[in-house]
Amino acid sequence: AQRVTQPEKLLSVFKGAPVELKCNYSYSGSPELFWYVQYSRQRLQLLLRHISRESIKGFTADLNKGETSFHLKKPFAQEEDSAMYYCALSGGGSYIPTFGRGTSLIVHP
């Protein structure tokens, strides 16, 4: 069975502070990990996937197979980063994601 855990329901930081949204997963094979974001009044959208190794909007995420983690990081948070962030996992080539419950990021001015 595959599972995604996002331990923080809410993360509150000030503008310019570093941000780390935690994600841990459970999967017996080789997972594909994703981060999705939902800004206020907008649709859920893909932010990044681990295999792309991209930095999107200043965010990066590294897959750590030893710790089974895929934390999302940004060195300097911006107010426009305030949103709901979901970590997701898919396995077996299905590309059908299992989502975590989400972390609400609030960046204060």
Added chain:
Amino acid sequence: ETGVTQSPTHLIKTRGQQVTLRCSSQSGHNTVSWYQQALGQGPQFIFQYYREEENGRGNFPPRFSGLQFPNYSSELNVNALELDDSALYLCASSFKGGSSYNEQFFGPGTRLTVL
């Protein structure tokens, strides 16, 4: 290029009734997935349709059923509604070709309330 659309936006039903939710895929997409998102939770996969056939199903009972039409639009049907079916229902479309990954694009959702 038209994005994913869903109808209706909101819906209120009573326990035991049946409901049909609709989704129009993004132009050029041939795959539709449906998700249920309960309050405070992440989306949970219900099923996926590819070329009008079910192509994967999550842990949902048979009273959740779907259809995909030749134009790749889709319906989600839920029979014998229960109070716990109250949720946001999301549709996502993508283009499936070969075994490579293709990004899913989500619709705005339909908010279903069961009284």
